[in-house]
Amino acid sequence: MNIGDAAPSFELPATDGSSHGLDGQPTAVVFTCNHCPYALAWHNRLLDVARDYDGRVRVLLINPNDADSHPRDSADAMRERVEVDGGWPAPYLRDESQSVARDYGAKTTPDVFVIDAGGVLRYRGAPDADYEDPSQDAAWLRDALDAVLEGREPERAETEPVGCSVKWSR
Amino acid sequence: MLREALAQEGMDPDSVELVEIATEGDAERQAFVGSPTIRIGGVEVAPVKDEPAGLTCRVYRLRDGRISPTPDPQDIRDAIKEAMS
Numbered sequence: 167m168n169i170g171d172a173a174p175s176f177e178l179p180a181t182d183g184s185s186h187g188l189d190g191q192p193t194a195v196v197f198t199c200n201h202c203p204y205a206l207a208w209h210n211r212l213l214d215v216a217r218d219y220d221g222r223v224r225v226l227l228i229n230p231n232d233a234d235s236h237p238r239d240s241a242d243a244m245r246e247r248v249e250v251d252g253g254w255p256a257p258y259l260r261d262e263s264q265s266v267a268r269d270y271g272a273k274t275t276p277d278v279f280v281i282d283a284g285g286v287l288r289y290r291g292a293p294d295a296d297y298e299d300p301s302q303d304a305a306w307l308r309d310a311l312d313a314v315l316e317g318r319e320p321e322r323a324e325t326e327p328v329g330c331s332v333k334w335s336r
Numbered sequence: 337m338l339r340e341a342l343a344q345e346g347m348d349p350d351s352v353e354l355v356e357i358a359t360e361g362d363a364e365r366q367a368f369v370g371s372p373t374i375r376i377g378g379v380e381v382a383p384v385k386d387e388p389a390g391l392t393c394r395v396y397r398l399r400d401g402r403i404s405p406t407p408d409p410q411d412i413r414d415a416i417k418e419a420m421s
Contacts, residue, residue, distance in 0.1 A: 203405035330393040
């Protein structure tokens with residue numbers, strides 16, 4: 167999928183049993199997981215984005231990893247993680263068949279896709295420049311969301327996703 | 337990072353042996369709990385308890401509490417010193 171392409175629609179179950187997909191609002195789709203250190207390092211920054219843009223942008227966190235080879239990414243483990251945290255400001259969705267990750271061409275966890283209200287991909291890549299530096303504050307993602315909300319093209323439309331490879335089923 | 341730490345401690349940075357863990361069986365045999373795993377003289381630089389062996393990514397905690405895909409450099413240097421003592 168390239169910048170400017172229509173983002174594939176989907177409907178996936180969240181840890182609380184609800185179902186989520188693209189619904190005509192600006193949306194950040196983030197492929198992430200439980201076990202990857204890069205995903206964990208960026209996690210709080212992504213939740214901060216969900217809180218800060220609440221009501222203007224939807225953030226959908228999707229775990230596509232194969233749970234057979236990586237049990238820590240199972241639906242039960244996802245549910246437990248959210249419960250232990252007392253809930254998250256964004257739904258945590260399970261892509262059991264990995265079809266959504268495949269449709270989006272997700273490479274890593276995390277891998278961020280910003281989609282505008284018209285369903286068009288406007289940004290793809292990393293949340294920011296450095297997983298080790300919390301002060302980066304998901305700046306690339308925020309810049310892209312601000313651009314989408316203001317109806318303009320993000321200055322930086324594509325960056326290289328950084329993280330652990332998506333764990334595909336064999 | 338490892339080679340740099342070895343050089344800092346006066347050891348040969350080229351003495352690092354890379355071992356590919358390609359299968360779950362390899363992981364079991366080597367008690368490999370994730371990539372990267374660094375051992376100095378066979379001893380883990382950041383030991384973990386009750387971690388199952390497997391082909392996965394490894395999560396480290398840096399000394400300031402941040403999560404990282406690699407060990408804290410000071411943990412590596414300490415492990416080298418320990419192995420040399």
